[in-house]
Amino acid sequence: MTVHAPATLVEPTRIDEDLAQLASLIDDTTPGYTRQALTDIDIAGRQWVLRRFRDAGLDSRIDAAGNVIGILPGTNPAAGTLMTGSHTDTVEGGGRFDGNVGVVAALEAVRTLRETGTTLTHDLMVVDFFAEEPNRFGLSCLGSRALMGHLSAADLNRRDEHGTRLGDALPGAGLNAVDMLSAAVETGTIRAFLELHIEQGPYLEAHGSQIGLVTSITGITRFRGLFSGRRDHAGTTPMSHRRDAGCAAAGTVLAIEAIASSHPDGRGTTGAVTFSPTAVNVITETATLTGEFRSPDLDWLADAASQLDVAAQAQASQRGVELQLDWVPSESPALMDTSLLDICAGATEDLGLHQSRLYSGAEHDAAIIAKHIPTAMIFIPSQDGRSHCPEEFTHAAEIVDGATVLLNALIRIDKAATAGRAR
Ligand SMILES: [Zn+2]
Structure with a gap:
């Protein structure tokens, strides 16, 4: 890193050590790095983060939504707050950088500010958000939703495949539904949110960039299809007489791929497909399918949804199969400030x-x-674009670059917001 202007520099060995400690707090019965929300190992990880925040001199607590929060007071209590952080929960068998980097870099920013005697006008709020990754209840970003007042009773009524309500699973993590629904902060007092994260894709590496500035976060629309055909004998029923729900679902899987491939920023993925019965000598009577489309282009998402409605219906009707296609409320693309x-x-x-x-x-x-507070994200490269796998890797020097940009950007945002108010 060639520094062109006076900058505040972080301490690389502390970042390394923190990441190594977090990487050791994992479920070692699963390959890769696993610290899933609502598990004992995640509770242990959050307690470790809480101790680390306290060691750094932050006024720290775990809030009613499970977020680990540390506050570094600013010089003007009326100025409001700057917020930074990320998450330390992982997917099953994930990597050790996703989310962790943003929490550790935020912590290192605080340590550096204190050591260099750099004071901010605003309070600095460092957060390890609870349950960012999708869980068995199909709802991600639980902690940030609760903090932003974006979590509803209906969300906590979601059930996993065994019929357990999300709200009933919270006590296992030391939380409860009533308190979680009232964990919202006064968002008007938070002037900005800044998150450092690994890219999880190949763009920065391909472009030789050490830093990525995120302009928007993709919108997502998800769906679930139920194809109802007719169970018949696989040997005696001619191909022209079949009502094969499995074939209709399979055709829809390929339609998802084709629709997403038609737009450069379109992504389409099939999740689970199930056939019933599964006997090889019986024609499939019912098939279910889950899938999603992603894009930063809201118009395309709507267009992709109507294209899939038509394509899935065609796959079903040409086989005499009934189709019920349900759309989960979608997340619209989020624009950065x-x-x-x-x-x-x-x-x-x-x-x-x-x-x-x-x-x-x-x-x-x-x-x-970003739907409530001016927000920006800083990306650092992911080797070969790999993420959500044990091979996920970002060089230590790249993490230091990201942490240094985060720290210096926070100092500049503090100055700019202070000057903006003085005008
Ligand atoms: Zn993440």
């Missing part, structure tokens, strides 16, 4: 780092928060 992005760009440039602007195809807490 352009003033914050410009401040991050200035900090990156002055540190002599190469930057690109890109959109995020992955969901993040920042997408929930």
Whole structure:
């Protein structure tokens, strides 16, 4: 890193050590790095983060939504708060950088501010958000939703495949539904949110950029299809007489791929497909299918949904199969704040780092928060674009670059917000 202007520098060995400690707090019965929300190992991880926040001199607690929160007081209590952080829960068999990097870098920013005697006007709120990754209840970003007042009783009534309500699973993590629904903060007092995260894709590496500035976070629309055909003998029923629900579902899987491939920023994925019965000598009577489309383009998402309605219906009706296609309420794309992005760009440039602007195809807490608070995200490269797997890797030097940009951007946002109010 060639520093072009005076900058505050983080301590690389502390970042390494924190990441190594978190990487050791995992469910070792599963390959890769697993610390899923609502498990004992996640509780242990959050307690470790809480101790680390306290060691760094933050006024720290775990809130009613399970978020680990640390506050570094600013010089003017009336100025409001700047917020930074990410998550430390993982997918099953995931990597050790996703989310962890943003929490550890935020913590290192605080340590550096204190050691260098750098004071901020605003309070700095560092957060390890609870349950960012999708869970068995099909709802991600639980902690940030609750903090933003974005979590509903209906959300907590969601059930897993065994019929357990999300609200009833919370006590296992030391939480409860009533308190979680009242965990919202006064969002008007939070002036900005900044999240550092690994890219989880190949863009930065391909463009030789150390830093990515996220312009928007993808929108997502998800669906569930139920195909109802007729059970018949596999040997005696001619092909022309079949009502094969499995074939209708299979045709729909390929339609999802074709629709998404028609747009450069379109993504379409099939989740689970089930056939019943599964006997090889019986024609499939019912098939279920889950899938999603993602894009930063809201119009395309709507268009993709209507294309799939038509395609799935055609797959069903040409086989005499009934179709019920249900759409889950979608997340619209989240736009990042352009003033914050410009401040991050200035900090990156002055540190002599190469930057690109890109959109995020992955969901993040920042997408929930951006709907209430000016928000920006800083990405650092992922080797070979791999993520949500044990091979997920980002070089230590790249993490240090990201943490340094985060720290210096926070200092600049503090100054800009203070000056903005003085005018
Ligand atoms: Zn993440």
